[in-house]
């Protein structure tokens with residue numbers, strides 16, 4: 388399984404283009420791995436997690452093609468994770484040739500929000516109708532948490548995120564060829580129900596990717612902080628949820644409390660995890 392980080396920032400990107408804080412200025416100075424776009428992940432070349440606002444830029448900048456993307460697992464409808472204009476721009480009506488049918492998976496709450504936004508702001512018609520699916524070369528699949536489902540060659544389980552409770556936010560475990568990745572953003576501390584489900588489904592992860600909105604000197608809140616990431620990784624290891632060579636990565640990194648990449652990466656390595664950066668490719 389090949390995993391590509393298309394973006395690793397929280398909602399406001401990093402540096403936040405309008406911000407002169409120390410972290411943003413440092414990131415501008417350093418460039419490279421310190422420049423973060425809004426979070427999204429590509430698994431192999433055909434499964435996307437989140438139709439995020441920066442996936443076009445990521446595809447161009449990091450030379451990773453999205454032309455074979457046939458599946459999208461949507462975490463939730465917040466604007467830093469879902470840009471519905473991609474559904475229009477990738478459709479035959481916008482001149483796109485050869486794109487496969489896009490199978491789009493999301494909770495019913497997320498789909499309801501998406502349909503409201505799509506009709507009101509973008510297209511003036513119902514995203515969830517079969518006519519729209521035909522027009523947009525799209526197949527919509529409502530999903531429920533804790534019920535495993537199959538997506539092409541992948542086995543997937545969605546877990547309820549501790550985030551935006553009315554929006555049906557999801558975290559995902561994705562398995563293929565005996566390798567499993569857990570994508571855990573956006574969320575505050577994982578719900579006990581989720582920990583139990585990891586065990587019920589006998590999951591063991593090769594790669595764990597966790598929300599790291601808040602930095603080393605901040606408390607967690609509606610998202611995880613650095614210290615909560617450390618605690619989560621430790622608990623996963625203690626409970627046997629990590630394979631022997633498993634790696635844990637931070638993503639969804641906000642500018643307010645997190646230093647630029649080299650300094651944050653140093654802190655992370657000293658504390659048992661790693662920091663993802665845009666364009667990072669993992670082969671597991």
Ligand SMILES: [Zn+2]
Pocket residue numbers: 397398465467468573639
């Ligand atoms: Zn977010």
Ligand SMILES: [Zn+2]
Pocket residue numbers: 402403406407408409410411412642643
């Ligand atoms: Zn800033």
Ligand SMILES: [Zn+2]
Pocket residue numbers: 463465550551573
């Ligand atoms: Zn969110």
